[in-house]
Amino acid sequence: xxxxxxxxxxxxxxxxxxxxxxxxxxxxxxxxxxxxxxxxxxxxxxxxxxxxxxxxxxxxxxxxxxxxxxxxxxxxxxxxxxxxxxxxxxxxxxxxxxxxxxxxxxxxxxxxxxxxxxxxxxxxxxxxxxxxxxxxxxxxxxxxxxxxxxxxxxxxxxxxxxxxxxxxxxxxxxxxxxxxxxxxxxxxxxxxxxxxxxxxxxxxxxxxxxxxxxxxxxxx
Ligand code: CA
Numbered sequence: 001x002x003x004x005x006x007x008x009x010x011x012x013x014x015x016x017x018x019x020x021x022x023x024x025x026x027x028x029x030x031x032x033x034x035x036x037x038x039x040x041x042x043x044x045x046x047x048x049x050x051x052x053x054x055x056x057x058x059x060x061x062x063x064x065x066x067x068x069x070x071x072x073x074x075x076x077x078x079x080x081x082x083x084x085x086x087x088x089x090x091x092x093x094x095x096x097x098x099x100x101x102x103x104x105x106x107x108x109x110x111x112x113x114x115x116x117x118x119x120x121x122x123x124x125x126x127x128x129x130x131x132x133x134x135x136x137x138x139x140x141x142x143x144x145x146x147x148x149x150x151x152x153x154x155x156x157x158x159x160x161x162x163x164x165x166x167x168x169x170x171x172x173x174x175x176x177x178x179x180x181x182x183x184x185x186x187x188x189x190x191x192x193x194x195x196x197x198x199x200x201x202x203x204x205x206x207x208x209x210x211x212x213x214x215x216x217x218x219x220x
Pocket of ligand 1: 171210211
């Protein structure tokens with residue numbers, strides 16, 4: 001189980017939006033963290049990200065006990081379950097077209113897995129260098145994959161980690177406002193919760209045009 005000092009998380013509606021369509025997944029008993037960014041307008045985006053997180057929580061609750069070889073499949077299957085749940089709810093007329101991104105992290109000593117759909121991202125900070133672990137499912141500014149819409153094929157990445165490595169999960173409310181040098185510098189600062197708070201704050205200072213959600217976790 002992740003120590004509570006080993007991670008931080010935060011979300012903010014931003015300065016212009018009336019609602020927060022982002023959602024957080026915090027499941028320390030399964031060493032799982034995640035973020036989701038709903039789309040669909042009005043209340044639908046909030047419904048989509050909340051439903052996806054609820055389904056992921058249920059699907060991943062026993063992940064800490066899984067064999068390492070089974071982790072990528074379990075993460076992909078959980079995202080497919082969330083996809084089906086959001087798609088089903090999206091049949092209702094007022095929710096037509098709703099969907100959500102999701103990026104999920106599973107941490108173990110010396111190892112981490114990242115699974116995602118959409119343009120919410122994961123980064124690794126190692127030796128002061130920031131590396132993006134996810135490739136956006138996006139073309140010409142539009143999402144090519146989102147939970148609840150069409151067909152999804154989650155990407156799952158596995159990486160070796162060590163003490164001093166730090167992982168970041170975030171919605172595009174951070175990455176659309178803040179360049180990677182600034183992200184790297186703030187991510188390296190203080191405890192995971194202090195780094196989280198600094199990253200949410202800089203997104204607001206850079207205009208706060210969108211909801212912003214951040215998770216920071218120290219690798220073991
Ligand atoms: Ca967003």
